[in-house]
Amino acid sequence: MCGMCGCSEDVQDKKHHKNHTHDTFIAHHHGSELTEMVRIEQDILAKNNQFARKNKHFFHEKKILTVNMMSSPGSGKTTLLAKTISDMKDKITSAVIVGDQQTDHDAALLRACGTEAVQINTGKICHLDAHMIDHALEQLPTKERMILFIENIGNLVCPALFHLGEDYKIVILSVTEGDNKPLKYPEMFRSADLMILTKIDLLPYVKFDVDKCCEYARKIKPDLEILMLSAAQGHGLTQWYQWLTQKQRVYMTGSEPLVNHVET
Ligand SMILES: Nc1nc2c(ncn2[C@@H]2O[C@H](COP(=O)(O)OP(=O)(O)OP(=O)(O)O)[C@@H](O)[C@H]2O)c(=O)[nH]1
Ligand SMILES: [Mg+2]
Numbered sequence: 612m613c614g615m616c617g618c619s620e621d622v623q624d625k626k627h628h629k630n631h632t633h634d635t636f637i638a639h640h641h642g643s644e645l646t647e648m649v650r651i652e653q654d655i656l657a658k659n660n661q662f663a664r665k666n667k668h669f670f671h672e673k674k675i676l677t678v679n680m681m682s683s684p685g686s687g688k689t690t691l692l693a694k695t696i697s698d699m700k701d702k703i704t705s706a707v708i709v710g711d712q713q714t715d716h717d718a719a720l721l722r723a724c725g726t727e728a729v730q731i732n733t734g735k736i737c738h739l740d741a742h743m744i745d746h747a748l749e750q751l752p753t754k755e756r757m758i759l760f761i762e763n764i765g766n767l768v769c770p771a772l773f774h775l776g777e778d779y780k781i782v783i784l785s786v787t788e789g790d791n792k793p794l795k796y797p798e799m800f801r802s803a804d805l806m807i808l809t810k811i812d813l814l815p816y817v818k819f820d821v822d823k824c825c826e827y828a829r830k831i832k833p834d835l836e837i838l839m840l841s842a843a844q845g846h847g848l849t850q851w852y853q854w855l856t857q858k859q860r861v862y863m864t865g866s867e868p869l870v871n872h873v874e875t
Contacts, residue, residue, distance in 0.1 A: 662741035666776025682783035684765025691842040709762040710739040738769035767796040774873040785810040790824035812841040
């Protein structure tokens with residue numbers, strides 16, 4: 612995780628960060644130094660989980676279904692969200708918290724689709740954490756029974772480790788990224804409840820074995836749900852919308868136990 616260099620402590624503890632560059636990290640892989648790094652990571656994640664529990668409590672009080680969308684940069688998170696929000700505006704009330712290191716491009720684009728959107732700029736930090744979500748919620752007009760989408764920072768590593776208080780974690784993988792990604796980034800695929808294979812309109816033009824990719828993903832997580840779609844061309848969107856509405860129904864009626872990423 613990026614916490615290895617202490618970057619998730621950047622905001623609170625500049626001095627700590629200054630002493631832990633990636634060059635010196637190699638030297639830290641020894642004895643007590645390594646134990647200390649593991650302890651720091653555990654502290655960071657434990658502190659994060661406290662905020663995740665707080666967020667989760669807030670969401671459950673207001674019956675807000677929360678979905679954390681994670682992927683590499685450019686896999687199509689914002690494009691899929693924009694299409695989803697536009698297509699489902701008569702069926703669901705939604706809002707988005709979107710993370711990027713810089714700019715508010717994605718939030719502006721999503722607002723133009725008619726939803727509330729708060730942009731978090733993380734600077735050097737490469738994932739959203741639960742404390743950031745807690746702050747974003749202060750700015751976001753939330754409504755009971757809405758779906759809150761969280762677009763995480765484009766990164767297949769660190770976002771997998773930070774619970775945000777969400778109900779579902781979704782990993783989006785586009786066919787231009789290669790079919791072996793589940794094996795190379797197992798934590799991300801293990802943490803996910805759903806994998807969306809996207810940009811399938813580009814399959815005729817790229818070397819990508821769909822069966823192999825699904826096999827790899829299920830090797831990492833045997834019960835992983837998988838959907839395939841193209842946000843650009845519209846293929847597979849019906850199944851995605853059904854997945855969302857079914858999860859919302861389950862959430863409202865309490866007819867199935869909820870996924871529990873972080874104990875309440
Ligand atoms: N062909 C094709 N292109 C797509 C599809 N979905 C997204 N794109 C394109 O992929 C590029 C990146 O899409 P974004 O939605 O910005 O990706 P993102 O995951 O939000 O990117 P970051 O926020 O930077 O991580 C854009 O040029 C989109 O038009 C798709 O289904 N098919
Ligand atoms: Mg985006």
